[in-house]
Amino acid sequence: MQRTKVADLLRSNEIGKTFTVKGWVRTRRGNKQVNFVALNDGSGINNLQIVVDMEQFDEALVRRITTGAAISVDGELQKSQGSGQNVELLAKTIEILGDSDPDKYPLQPKKHSLEFLREIAHLRFRTNTFGAIARVRHSMIFAVHEFFNKKGFYNIHTPIITASDAEGAGEMFQVTTLDLDKLPRTEDGKIDYSKDFFGKPTNLTVSGQLEGELAALAMSEIYTFGPTFRAENSNTSRHLSEFWMIEPEMAFYELKDNMDLAEEFLRYLIQYALENCKDDLEFLSQRQQQEEKGKKEADRAMELIEKLKFVLEDDFARVTYTEAIQILENSKPNKKNQFNYPVKGFGTDLQSEHERYLVEKHFKKPVILTDYPKEIKAFYMKLNDDNNTVRAMDVLFPQIGEIIGGSQREESYEKLTSRMAEMNIPEEEMWWFLDTRRYGSVPHSGFGLGFERLMLFVTGMTNIRDVIPFPRAPKSAEF
RNA sequence: UCCUUAGUAGCUCAGUUGGUUAGAGCGGCGGACUGUUAAUCCGUAGGUCGUAGGUUCGAGUCCUACCUGAGGAGCCA
Numbered sequence: 001m002q003r004t005k006v007a008d009l010l011r012s013n014e015i016g017k018t019f020t021v022k023g024w025v026r027t028r029r030g031n032k033q034v035n036f037v038a039l040n041d042g043s044g045i046n047n048l049q050i051v052v053d054m055e056q057f058d059e060a061l062v063r064r065i066t067t068g069a070a071i072s073v074d075g076e077l078q079k080s081q082g083s084g085q086n087v088e089l090l091a092k093t094i095e096i097l098g099d100s101d102p103d104k105y106p107l108q109p110k111k112h113s114l115e116f117l118r119e120i121a122h123l124r125f126r127t128n129t130f131g132a133i134a135r136v137r138h139s140m141i142f143a144v145h146e147f148f149n150k151k152g153f154y155n156i157h158t159p160i161i162t163a164s165d166a167e168g169a170g171e172m173f174q175v176t177t178l179d180l181d182k183l184p185r186t187e188d189g190k191i192d193y194s195k196d197f198f199g200k201p202t203n204l205t206v207s208g209q210l211e212g213e214l215a216a217l218a219m220s221e222i223y224t225f226g227p228t229f230r231a232e233n234s235n236t237s238r239h240l241s242e243f244w245m246i247e248p249e250m251a252f253y254e255l256k257d258n259m260d261l262a263e264e265f266l267r268y269l270i271q272y273a274l275e276n277c278k279d280d281l282e283f284l285s286q287r288q289q290q291e292e293k294g295k296k297e298a299d300r301a302m303e304l305i306e307k308l309k310f311v312l313e314d315d316f317a318r319v320t321y322t323e324a325i326q327i328l329e330n331s332k333p334n335k336k337n338q339f340n341y342p343v344k345g346f347g348t349d350l351q352s353e354h355e356r357y358l359v360e361k362h363f364k365k366p367v368i369l370t371d372y373p374k375e376i377k378a379f380y381m382k383l384n385d386d387n388n389t390v391r392a393m394d395v396l397f398p399q400i401g402e403i404i405g406g407s408q409r410e411e412s413y414e415k416l417t418s419r420m421a422e423m424n425i426p427e428e429e430m431w432w433f434l435d436t437r438r439y440g441s442v443p444h445s446g447f448g449l450g451f452e453r454l455m456l457f458v459t460g461m462t463n464i465r466d467v468i469p470f471p472r473a474p475k476s477a478e479f
Numbered sequence: 480u481c482c483u484u485a486g487u488a489g490c491u492c493a494g495u496u497g498g499u500u501a502g503a504g505c506g507g508c509g510g511a512c513u514g515u516u517a518a519u520c521c522g523u524a525g526g527u528c529g530u531a532g533g534u535u536c537g538a539g540u541c542c543u544a545c546c547u548g549a550g551g552a553g554c555c556a
Contacts, residue, residue, distance in 0.1 A: 026517090033513040051514080067506095084516045108490065108506045109517050115548060116490070170555065207556090233480060234554055245556060340552085352552075405556065450556030463549090475547080 007044035049088040068100030132280035143272035158208030171231040172203035204229035216249035223248040237463040242472035249446035255408040258445035304460040317363040381407040406447020413437035
């Protein structure tokens with residue numbers, strides 16, 4: 001018989017009909033007369049209750065239905081006598097597909113800490129929380145492509161392995177096939193990369209932006225959605241060594257168009273989650289509420305779904321860096337010396353505590369900060385007429401901070417090369433990038449959205465290692 | 480990388496100023512209960528206390544180093 005998914009069966013009202021379900025056992029309980037098995041196959045957050053009439057089954061078989069075991073059940077759908085579910089499956093035949101030794105299976109029918117589950121990340125898909133996160137993650141991936149497809153953007157695959165070290169977005173992972181025990185040397189003792197696989201030093205990409213610009217200056221509107229790698233030794237709940245980034249790049253967009261797109265994009269994704277991930281979000285919300293019980297009232301996060309809706313209600317605040325500095329300088333915590341890093345006028349690099357104050361205390365909604373001093377931003381950002389600030393924009397979200405970083409790009413060949421000279425970026429390595437400014441250069445803009453940061457916000461999880469299936473971080477590459 | 484903090488049964492934790500056979504809850508296992516809802520009740524088996532040194536008559540409990548986790552900072556997405 002054809003297999004029916006648990007989620008479909010739970011929605012079904014074909015009482016009395018026979019179905020086959022396959023999945024993994026969450027719990028079994030009962031007595032000599034009747035047993036109840038909670039079965040999940042990943043199709044949704046809710047389990048199907050299998051009712052096992054003990055008179056119909058061999059006790060030895062039923063004993064093998066342990067937490068974690070895989071089973072196949074043929075049975076009749078019926079209205080549930082219990083109150084926890086509408087329908088249940090009265091088992092007619094049960095087949096054990098895969099046993100699971102209850103003495104050794106690490107997942108117990110009880111609450112586990114997220115830290116423990118990180119140590120058994122190969123099995124954590126089987127928990128409610130990580131099943132929900134995996135489904136939400138899928139929906140968000142799908143929504144990203146849907147959004148851009150609807151708007152006529154083309155998805156571009158940019159390279160994972162690159163030879164350019166130009167963006168300076170952080171430490172890079174080197175890619176090599178050289179034998180590290182016997183490195184070939186040139187006459188002056190340096191490593192001879194002409195012997196390496198690509199004939200020159202190569203790394204894993206830290207951003208697809210530069211290649212994205214090449215595509216945008218022909219295709220008009222493109223986006224990338226791929227893995228990026230940073231070998232930065234950063235050990236926080238907001239950073240990964242391997243993460244997924246979405247980078248749209250648009251010809252003929254100025255900074256305001258860029259901001260409008262970023263805001264529309266984020267709203268679209270959140271709206272999509274609310275409409276398509278209701279069950280999972282409700283579960284994640286309950287989970288979060290449980291977690292928050294131990295905290296002081298002032299430290300508690302807003303209820304998840306309420307928080308998501310709240311972001312949709314209001315336009316994001318848009319302020320320039322200069323205005324933000326003034327707000328911060330005149331803020332209570334600054335005057336009372338409560339910031340660890342006091343704000344001292346133009347040029348101060350904003351710290352996490354400052355961003356959090358702006359978003360969570362002052363504006364109480366997402367904030368887009370623009371026009372930063374050129375000194376603290378990348379070389380490719382368009383210089384403003386004041387010669388002092390660049391057309392950068394950072395979108396700041398409550399709790400997670402910077403979720404998007406972007407800018408209008410410098411389209412002038414002269415200004416770009418002079419900025420590169422100031423920042424000691426070798427022109428000869430960037431000849432291909434500079435060609436876009438030599439031939440048919442136009443105003444253009446783009447931004448990068450850290451996909452896992454979005455996932456943090458949408459799921460209400462607080463550690464980024466919990467919103468990607470197999471997190472990569474310093475000293476951590478298991479599974 | 481820096482600061483703080485933690486590392487005791489499968490999991491979550493308690494172990495008083497260093498002192499006889501290291502405790503609990505949950506989970507597992509055995510049993511009871513004619514429909515349960517991480518069920519309930521009774522019983523039972525599991526640890527030498529992150530690793531390596533050291534102090535001491537004696538260390539889970541003090542000291543040093545290292546490893547690992549968590550929270551925060553920097554870097555950023």
